[in-house]
Amino acid sequence: MSQCHACHPLELYYEIRFFGKDNLNYVPQIVNYLHTNRLLINHRNDIIVVKESGIAGLYDFFSDHMDMDHISYRIDDQEWKPVHDVLGLIEFKWIDQVITEQSVTCHIQPIVDRNERVVAYEMLSRFTDDSGCSISPYQAFSAARRRNRTYALDRVCRMAAVRSAAMINKKVFINFIPTAIYSPEHCLKSTVRLADQLGIEPSQFVFEVVETERVEDIEHLKKILMYYKEKGFHYALDDVGEGFNTLEVLEELSPHYMKLDMKFVQGVSRDLLKQETAETILKAAARVGAVPLAEGIEEREDFIWLKNRGYKLFQGYLFGRPSAISEAL
Secondary structure (H helix, E strand, O other): OOOOOOOOOOOOEEEEEEOOHHHHHHHHHHHHHHHHOOOEEEEEOOEEEEEHHHHHHHHHHHHHHOOHHHEEEEEOOOOOEEHHHHHHHHHOOHHHHHHHOOOEEEEEEEEEOOOOOEEEEEEEEEEEOOOOOEEOHHHHHHHHHHOOOHHHHHHHHHHHHHHHHOOOOOEEEEEEOHHHOOOHHHHOHHHHHHHHHOOOOHHHEEEEEOOHHHOOOHHHHHHHHHHHHHOOOEEEEOOEOOOEOOHHHHHHHOOOEEEEOHHHHOOHHHOHHHHHHHHHHHHHHHHHOOEEEEEOOOOHHHHHHHHHHOOOEEEOOOOOOOEEHHHHO
């Protein structure tokens, strides 16, 4: 009954479902009110679909007159939830404006080789609200996830990163969330088209899979990566050993780069367990022909240990903090 607005963050539609004779007795009055005020999308028996602009007023009415424990809601055909949770969703409505106005800028952090020469940059999204205040990436993506806007925010960040890459004459690593992509042919074609319009060689881009712990459909991820590969882009996996824990899966995905997560990097020079993980991932990278990259390096001792073991690329505060592109270059 509801519509999916994941690609275009317009007003959400809420499905409200009622249980119990007393609650159902109120439905005709609610439908009449919503229809009169042009807030109603449609209704049938025990379910109404309403615009988000009407949901706060409905919630107040529910709490005053109805049994809240027997009312549930959902958006975009997600699972049904207790109507008590709806205020939390309204609270994160601000992320729609961030997406609509594309209030995203890119900072970059250098990636260096064994001789500490900058060979690439990772693009890192930064967000602001309508008053110009900073919003952390965690806050932004948490809000987008709550409102089923992860795809839209991920796309805005991806496109901003591609545009920013035009200013950089080196490889750029761009994060993307595979679980937010419905169909690579449709969801990623705008990325490919923009890179082509800007005249940037596809091999300059390395698309990095993030939130690997959420990736359950490896076949879907494989389709995404194969789409990128066919277009000439490179790609990287992070959290190897966490989200992708078998050599068979890694061989199927055939990444160009494999990232050793910072939790295994920081203190590796003096931690035997971290050393063991670093060695395992290094061997896995060699088996699949991927370039091993260690991120989150803050201490020179860790850099030296990893370099001596065979890691090729390095990233972390030791070599440079994220900064605005104009400052970094």
